[in-house]
Amino acid sequence: MGQGLVGAIHGFRETEKSRWSEASRAILQRVQATAFGPGQTLLSSVHVLDLEARGYIKPHVDSIKFCGTTIAGLSLLSPSVMRLVHTQDPGEWLELLLEPGSLYILRGSARYDFSHEILRDEESFFGERRIPRGRRISVICRSLPEGMGPGESGQPPPAC
Numbered sequence: 001m002g003q004g005l006v007g008a009i010h011g012f013r014e015t016e017k018s019r020w021s022e023a024s025r026a027i028l029q030r031v032q033a034t035a036f037g038p039g040q041t042l043l044s045s046v047h048v049l050d051l052e053a054r055g056y057i058k059p060h061v062d063s064i065k066f067c068g069t070t071i072a073g074l075s076l077l078s079p080s081v082m083r084l085v086h087t088q089d090p091g092e093w094l095e096l097l098l099e100p101g102s103l104y105i106l107r108g109s110a111r112y113d114f115s116h117e118i119l120r121d122e123e124s125f126f127g128e129r130r131i132p133r134g135r136r137i138s139v140i141c142r143s144l145p146e147g148m149g150p151g152e153s154g155q156p157p158p159a160c
């Protein structure tokens with residue numbers, strides 16, 4: 001999100017959402033109970049990213065100005081491959097197959113020491129397995145940066 005992400009996402013639209021139906025709230029509460037500790041405060045709105053079939057996200061580390069220690073993303077519609085690459089040692093990398101309905105959690109080293117990206121359709125392989133990309137929607141919850149009160153989180157930039 002924020003400065004670091006300008007230009008990183010291609011073929012998308014996005015929104016920050018804070019009002020949800022009761023059914024969606026129940027799901028978000030499960031996500032939040034799973035991914036965040038009781039002492040963690042979340043950004044007041046949830047980031048929804050709608051990536052078209054040809055859309056992709058270039059490697060980046062979410063800005064520490066706008067995001068705290070934990071990023072949790074629910075993937076919907078098309079499966080996709082997320083690649084994590086160590087920022088100091090590009091030989092150290094791993095890939096996650098993000099099935100629709102799956103939740104990933106980036107925290108600790110995965111949050112700070114590795115970039116993350118969503119592979120474009122032409123490069124969308126999980127090992128040998130081709131993962132054709134369609135439209136993908138992700139619902140992303142983030143913790144507040146350290147030292148930032150909930151009152152200061154009212155206007156985060158459109159993407160962290």
Ligand SMILES: O=C(O)CCC(=O)C(=O)O
Nearest residue numbers: 001049062073138159160
């Ligand atoms: O779509 C996702 O799951 C990740 C999006 C992302 O990396 C970001 O918005 O910073």
Ligand SMILES: [Fe+2]
Nearest residue numbers: 001061062116
């Ligand atoms: Fe990100």
